[in-house]
Amino acid sequence: MSAKMRTGQTAEIPGPKKAHVIPQPKVAASMIKKAKRPLLVVGSNAPKLKTNDGDLVDSAIRFLKTGVAVVATGHLVKTFRDRGTEVYSMPFMNLGDRLTDPDWAGFDGEGPYDIVLFVGSLYYMEWLVQSGLKSFAQDLRTLSLSNTYQPNASWSMGSMPVKDWLTALDEILKELEEEK
Amino acid sequence: MSKKDLRLKIDELSSSIGVFKGLDIQIGRIIDDEWDEPMGPTPFPSIGTLRDWDRKLLERYKPFYMPLCDLCCLCTFGKCDLTGDKKGACGITMAAQQSRIVLLACCIGASTHCAHARHMMDHLIEVYGRDHVLDIAINTNVQAPNTRLVCGIRPKTLRDLEDALDYVETQLVQLTATAHTGQEGDNIDFESKAFHAGMLDHVAMEVADMCQISTLGFPKGVADAPMTEIGFGSIDTSKAVIMCIGHNVLPSVDIIDYLMENKLFEEVEVGGLCCTAHDQSRYDKRAKIVGPISWQLRYIRSGIPDVVVVDEQCLRTDIVDEAQKIGAPVIATSEKSMLGLPNRTHDPPDEIVDDLVEGRTPGVLILEPDKVGEVVVKTALKMKPKRMGFKALSMEKLIELAATCRSCMECVRACPNNLPLMDAVKAAAEGSVDALAKIQPMCVGCARCESACPQKLPLVSFLTKAADEKGMTDSFAIRVGRGAVTDVEIREVGRGIVFGEIPGIVALVGCANYPRGGLEVADIAEEFLKRRFIVLATGCAAMDLALRKDEDGLNLYEKYPGNFDAGGLLNIGSCVSNAHITGAAIKIANIFAKRPLRGNYEEIADYVYNRVGAVGIAWGAMSQKAASIASGCWRLGIPVIVGPHGAKYRRNLLGRADKEEDWMTLDARTGEEKYVGPVPEHLFYSAETLEEAMVMTAKLTMRPNDTTKGRAVKLSHYIDLHKTYYGAMPDDLHLYVRVEADVPFTMKEEVLGIIKDKGWEEGKIGLLDPTLLDRMVRRKS
Numbered sequence: 001m002s003a004k005m006r007t008g009q010t011a012e013i014p015g016p017k018k019a020h021v022i023p024q025p026k027v028a029a030s031m032i033k034k035a036k037r038p039l040l041v042v043g044s045n046a047p048k049l050k051t052n053d054g055d056l057v058d059s060a061i062r063f064l065k066t067g068v069a070v071v072a073t074g075h076l077v078k079t080f081r082d083r084g085t086e087v088y089s090m091p092f093m094n095l096g097d098r099l100t101d102p103d104w105a106g107f108d109g110e111g112p113y114d115i116v117l118f119v120g121s122l123y124y125m126e127w128l129v130q131s132g133l134k135s136f137a138q139d140l141r142t143l144s145l146s147n148t149y150q151p152n153a154s155w156s157m158g159s160m161p162v163k164d165w166l167t168a169l170d171e172i173l174k175e176l177e178e179e180k
Numbered sequence: 181m182s183k184k185d186l187r188l189k190i191d192e193l194s195s196s197i198g199v200f201k202g203l204d205i206q207i208g209r210i211i212d213d214e215w216d217e218p219m220g221p222t223p224f225p226s227i228g229t230l231r232d233w234d235r236k237l238l239e240r241y242k243p244f245y246m247p248l249c250d251l252c253c254l255c256t257f258g259k260c261d262l263t264g265d266k267k268g269a270c271g272i273t274m275a276a277q278q279s280r281i282v283l284l285a286c287c288i289g290a291s292t293h294c295a296h297a298r299h300m301m302d303h304l305i306e307v308y309g310r311d312h313v314l315d316i317a318i319n320t321n322v323q324a325p326n327t328r329l330v331c332g333i334r335p336k337t338l339r340d341l342e343d344a345l346d347y348v349e350t351q352l353v354q355l356t357a358t359a360h361t362g363q364e365g366d367n368i369d370f371e372s373k374a375f376h377a378g379m380l381d382h383v384a385m386e387v388a389d390m391c392q393i394s395t396l397g398f399p400k401g402v403a404d405a406p407m408t409e410i411g412f413g414s415i416d417t418s419k420a421v422i423m424c425i426g427h428n429v430l431p432s433v434d435i436i437d438y439l440m441e442n443k444l445f446e447e448v449e450v451g452g453l454c455c456t457a458h459d460q461s462r463y464d465k466r467a468k469i470v471g472p473i474s475w476q477l478r479y480i481r482s483g484i485p486d487v488v489v490v491d492e493q494c495l496r497t498d499i500v501d502e503a504q505k506i507g508a509p510v511i512a513t514s515e516k517s518m519l520g521l522p523n524r525t526h527d528p529p530d531e532i533v534d535d536l537v538e539g540r541t542p543g544v545l546i547l548e549p550d551k552v553g554e555v556v557v558k559t560a561l562k563m564k565p566k567r568m569g570f571k572a573l574s575m576e577k578l579i580e581l582a583a584t585c586r587s588c589m590e591c592v593r594a595c596p597n598n599l600p601l602m603d604a605v606k607a608a609a610e611g612s613v614d615a616l617a618k619i620q621p622m623c624v625g626c627a628r629c630e631s632a633c634p635q636k637l638p639l640v641s642f643l644t645k646a647a648d649e650k651g652m653t654d655s656f657a658i659r660v661g662r663g664a665v666t667d668v669e670i671r672e673v674g675r676g677i678v679f680g681e682i683p684g685i686v687a688l689v690g691c692a693n694y695p696r697g698g699l700e701v702a703d704i705a706e707e708f709l710k711r712r713f714i715v716l717a718t719g720c721a722a723m724d725l726a727l728r729k730d731e732d733g734l735n736l737y738e739k740y741p742g743n744f745d746a747g748g749l750l751n752i753g754s755c756v757s758n759a760h761i762t763g764a765a766i767k768i769a770n771i772f773a774k775r776p777l778r779g780n781y782e783e784i785a786d787y788v789y790n791r792v793g794a795v796g797i798a799w800g801a802m803s804q805k806a807a808s809i810a811s812g813c814w815r816l817g818i819p820v821i822v823g824p825h826g827a828k829y830r831r832n833l834l835g836r837a838d839k840e841e842d843w844m845t846l847d848a849r850t851g852e853e854k855y856v857g858p859v860p861e862h863l864f865y866s867a868e869t870l871e872e873a874m875v876m877t878a879k880l881t882m883r884p885n886d887t888t889k890g891r892a893v894k895l896s897h898y899i900d901l902h903k904t905y906y907g908a909m910p911d912d913l914h915l916y917v918r919v920e921a922d923v924p925f926t927m928k929e930e931v932l933g934i935i936k937d938k939g940w941e942e943g944k945i946g947l948l949d950p951t952l953l954d955r956m957v958r959r960k961s
Binding site: 007008009010015016017043044073074075076077078081082089091092093094096097100121122123124125128129131132134135136138 | 242244245246247248249250251261262263264265274275590593594596598628632695824825827828832834836865866867868869871872875876905906907908911
């Protein structure tokens with residue numbers, strides 16, 4: 001197993017079906033650009049994770065501006081509101097459950113999401129929710145954008161130093177912003 | 181009645197010695213003929229008896245599975261990959277496998293309480309006799325509500341409890357068998373079986389606590405149970421120190437008795453961790469509660485204990501190795517955890533003491549509780565002069581060791597909470613232990629970091645030492661476990677709870693696997709106490725909420741009364757005392773609403789589900805016992821919230837607020853089916869953050885039966901908490917306002933404006949006499 005597939009917690013190892021490592025940031029950006037209905041899930045750790053934009057909440061707001069729908073889990077929506085931005089809000093468990101329902105038409109009622117991105121969640125919670133999606137929402141593509149490998153996503157960033165991750169995140173956002 | 185008993189009734193018998201009329205011969209036991217309540221439809225239910233009820237709940241609260249492992253490794257066909265829609269060699273699906281593991285967890289949990297109860301009951305029958313009368317709470321006729329409800333019997337003596345426990349044991353064997361390869365295959369049937377295990381667990385817990393309350397002089401449901409102390413600082417280290425760990429109080433009782441008989445309390449301190457500590461303090465308030473189970477290693481590493489006594493459940497299985505590091509002998513007292521120690525049950529006490537003190541054995545096994553006291557106390561007194569204390573790790577040594585850290589991050593990856601240990605160790609190498617001290621309250625004490633460290637650094641000891649340097653050695657007040665809620669209390673508050681005027685009952689339950697430290701439990705408790713909810717607590721949660729003082733030096737137990745009323749904070753007791761929480765809900769249906777209890781599970785669960793705004797919170801749920809305790813709540817219609825680690829139980833039971841058809845409920849007055857809104861929205865739910873949990877708790881207290889006044893009270897708390905923690909009004913109020921009168925008066929205009937924008941119309945959500953049971957509809961014949 002390569003260093004990029006080193007999981008964020010020792011025992012949260014992959015099963016037989018494991019996430020592909022995103023080889024380059026532009027590959028992730030390309031997948032997002034090709035998607036018709038992308039959704040970014042931002043977890044409650046986001047304010048603690050510093051990025052080139054400030055923190056991960058600020059980076060999520062950049063995603064929002066590129067046209068990606070954003071949902072905050074836990075009580076994180078308050079942080080977005082405090083920064084003058086409205087995003088969707090749903091508990092992580094509810095969201096995972098809804099995403100397994102092919103008839104769920106999303107927050108705006110316009111239809112199911114075709115790619116779901118994850119950042120800022122507790123590592124093991126993201127691991128578990130993606131495990132549920134791997135088995136019970138097999139047509140849904142999931143993409144973990146954290147700096148530690150998430151084996152249950154369809155695609156995941158490889159484990160990497162924070163400095164490299166910040167650069168990668170920035171590159172993805174720039175690609176999306178250019179597209180817009 | 182037990183099958184081994186015999187009853188013979190003969191109207192008239194002529195024999196050589198005369199004619200007997202109305203002859204009633206009873207062999208084995210006396211039948212309770214005085215209970216005039218008719219037997220309900222489901223006494224001693226078997227696995228399938230309550231399946232229809234379970235399916236009603238599970239139709240509404242469907243499992244969202246999150247496999248912790250994609251494989252099944254339970255038979256030699258395997259390992260089988262079950263990912264997606266693959267099936268195992270036996271045909272099992274991923275959904276069925278996950279629910280099968282849930283069932284197994286609940287069976288383990290319920291079996292553990294049942295085995296505990298059996299040991300307790302058999303021993304106490306031996307000491308007090310089968311005819312010892314059960315007396316568990318003052319001003320109370322409805323004793324044993326779980327046993328009455330499930331079994332249809334009214335236990336009056338220790339003997340009567342044997343029937344209940346025989347039943348639980350039999351059912352648990354049946355349930356465990358269903359998890360064998362090639363038995364059950366349907367995930368919802370597995371879920372129903374998990375509910376069955378949970379229900380059995382509450383009977384087992386009730387039996388265990390009734391036995392000990394009735395015989396050992398524990399508080400009997402009193403609001404003003406005695407205060408004792410909790411925390412490292414509660415232990416007088418100038419005395420010999422005995423540390424008891426576990427859940428079964430019998431060995432500790434013998435230790436306390438020996439101290440009293442020999443007037444040694446001035447020389448010896450008895451402290452405990454986990455539920456044994458609760459029950460010690462219920463027996464004698466001079467026994468101290470060191471802390472929750474997560475402090476086990478921390479306390480041993482502090483070097484304070486002179487002798488360690490273990491009974492059963494939630495022990496560190498490497499306790500002998502750990503105790504050896506500080507030179508403290510271990511006395512094991514239960515067949516369930518013998519730890520490889522030599523059985524010295526039948527040896528003379530002084531010989532055993534001598535071997536322990538001289539270090540000829542790291543510990544011993546003593547299976548006779550009546551012998552434990554003498555051995556433990558004598559050993560502690562002789563070991564005290566040898567105590568290593570905090571010298572076990574000096575600050576200089578800590579800094580020296582910290583400098584050997586290789587910065588590999590394995591400690592962080594191994595930590596369940598990814599605590600930033602590596603950075604703290606690096607800081608320690610530079611001479612500052614501030615970061616270690618800051619982490620310490622959030623450490624769950626598992627020591628996985630130590631196992632992972634290639635340098636074998638004693639990281640838990642680092643944290644303990646750093647915290648000690650920062651003076652984290654306080655003591656706090658704690659009211660000892662009071663046991664059951666009394667009938668009188670139920671009569672006084674039943675109306676307020678059922679009609680929603682008391683906003684809810686919040687039960688803080690369970691273990692100490694917290695995401696960000698135990699003080700979050702105090703945060704939850706205080707939030708709801710200020711709002712005049714009734715807050716109950718058991719086990720580690722009841723300890724953790726004591727561990728913070730306000731600016732006046734008072735903690736929650738000192739600030740809030742211990743009675744079952746709005747704004748009351750009740751330490752109910754140990755794990756097995758959890759049965760009194762479900763018992764209180766059951767008694768509300770029986771005493772306040774006069775619903776028949778005897779063998780009448782469905783009707784009572786239907787009542788509790790639709791009317792009693794109770795929510796369980798197991799913020800640090802860790803064990804299989806926590807799983808089965810929660811499961812017993814689900815079947816009774818009580819929702820449970822767990823912390824983020826609780827998602828590792830592999831599934832949540834979630835309602836879909838957006839599906840109106842899921843929330844159709846019968847009106848018992850007319851038989852008409854009406855939409856009642858998503859109340860309560862979920863049955864089992866893992867919250868990511870404390871704030872999310874608090875908002876969800878307020879929401880989950882809503883029930884279809886709330887009066888308009890009650891609903892307005894509940895909505896006002898939900899809205900206020902939501903505004904505080906989410907920064908805005910909730911966007912789902914249109915699902916909870918039935919009529920304008922439901923809206924809190926001070927928010928009327930704002931709320932009505934919001935919900936009308938969402939298309940709300942008065943009358944769409946029914947105000948009715950709610951039931952899920954067709955047979956409860958009062959049809960005219």
